[in-house]
Amino acid sequence: MNRSLLREQIFMLLFRVEFNSIEEMAEQEELFTTVSDEEFSKKDADQIREKYEKIAEKLPEIDEAINSATSGWDTKRMAKVDLTIIRLAVYEIKYDDSVPTGVAINEAVELAKKFGQDGSPAFVNGVLAKFAQ
Template sequence: MKRRKARELALQALFQLDNHEISIEEAIGHVTDEQDSFLTNLVSGVIEHKEQIDASLTEKLEKWSLSRLPKIERTVLRIAVFELMFTEETPAKVVINEALEISKVFGDEKSSRFVNGVLSKYTNE
C-alpha cells in the first residue's frame, strides 16, 4: 500500500475512533481489509501520543483552540504532527505536503491553507 493511501485510511480510522468506542483494529478494519504496518503505526501512534500531539498543536494554534477545529483538519494535523515528532523516516517537507494534499481531498478549500499555516511553524523550529 502506498503511503498516501495509508495516510488517507489513517485519517478515516482516526475519525471513526473519535466518534465511536471501538478498538484501533476495528477502526482500521472498517476502512480496509489490507494489513499495512505503516497504517497501523500511524493510527496507534496518534492514539498513543495524543496528549503530547495535542499539547504541541495547542502551542502553535493562534486564536484557535483544538476543540474548535473542524474534525478533518484536527485529524490531519494530528497525523502530520505525529510523523514530525515521533518518526524520522519521512522528511518534514514530505509530511507537510502529504497533509496538504489529504486536506484538499477531505476538507474544504480553506483546509489546506490552514493546515499549511500550522505545520509551517514546525519547520521553523
C-alpha cells in the same frame, strides 16, 4: 499499498477518535481493517493499526503542541477533518523519523484538498508551518 494511500487510511481510522471513546477504538480498528470498502493485505492492515496506535498514544502531547503553536485557534475550535490531518502530520514531524517534515506537510495539504473544506489546505499548511521551524 503506497505510503500516501496508507497515510490516507490512517487518517480515516484516526478520524474515528472524534466519535468513539478510547475503549471503543479497538473494535473500530478491527472493523476498519476487516469490514472496509478497501481490501487490505495483512501487512497493510498491520501498518495502519500500528501507526494509528502510536498516534493515539501521543494524542494528548500532540494536541498540547498544536494548542501551543496556534494563536486564536485550539483543537476544540478546529474542524474535525482539519484537526485529524494536523494530528497525523504533527505526529510524523515530531515522532516519526522516517518521514521528512516537508513530506509530512505536503501529504497533509493533499489530504486537506481531498477531505477538507475550501480553506482547509491553507489552514493546515499554516498550522504545520509552525512545526517546520
